[in-house]
Amino acid sequence: MSDDLGGIIYSLLAVIWIDLVLAGDNAIIIGLAAGGLPAEQRRKAIMLGIAAAAILRIIFAIGVKLLLDIPGIRLIGGLLLVWVCWKMFIDLLARARGEHHLAHAHDPDAPPAQKKTLFQAMTQIVVADVSMSLDNVLAVAAATQGKPEWILIFGLALSVVLMGVAATMIARLLDKYPIIGWIGLLVIVKVTAQLVGGGLLDVLHWQNLSLQPENLELGFVVLPALETLSFALMLLVALVVWLRKRRPATAHAKVSERKV
Secondary structure (H helix, E strand, O other): OHHHHHHHHHHHHHHHHHHHHHHHHHHHHHHHHHHOOOHHHHHHHHHHHHHHHHHHHHHHHHOHHHHHOOOOHHHHHHHHHHHHHHHHHHHHHHHHHOHHHHHHHHOOOOOOOOOOOHHHHHHHHHHHHHHHHHHHHHHHHHHOOOOOHHHHHHHHHHHHHHHHHHHHHHHHHHHHOOHHHHHHHHHHHHHHHHHHHHHHHHHHHHOOOOOOOOEEEEOOEEEEHHHHHHHHHHHHHHHHHHHHHHHHHHHHHHHHHHHO
């Protein structure tokens, strides 16, 4: 009896820890996506995003055993998150440059700014929710395997509550401290790299193929090779895009200075 109780307590603590980590990632996604909206639409986007995440968690929880048998399911989720990371990177880049305001200040003939819409924010949130909810349910299901179902239900309910609190805080802080957006995006890129790298490894194992070496030994740190490669590749693409988008803005500023 004590062994069963100990196992239940251990699973419960594991679920709480998983929720604190993974629900935070989900909250960052929702907060970043809603951050560029007006206050009224921001609240609506956060509520709809949390509702979508809750519904997806219920659906995935019902079919969790089937999901665990699908080869490369983590890779699919990771690729969806790649698209979300890209959209958020472009949004943050535009806001950081302040190009909408500067364009009209220096060039009255510049095209009007295209503000982020609720539909665009919800698209990002829902696509991200598919990946993050899948990741959360699979992790919680693994921690509660062989334990009472109420632990799984408790874990999913707790993750939704944590998301609501954290997403609201992140969206509010984003206007005051833009650096939070970049830190949050870096966290999501790390999660994406883990899903893509781990998913690729799952597919290789499914095909009875091996990767040598699976891990990279860098001094005192041992990193998964595919996850590290995915992370580095995403950062490289971001750097190239940032440099390309920065060049026209710099050139435009120089032309404006000459006119003055």
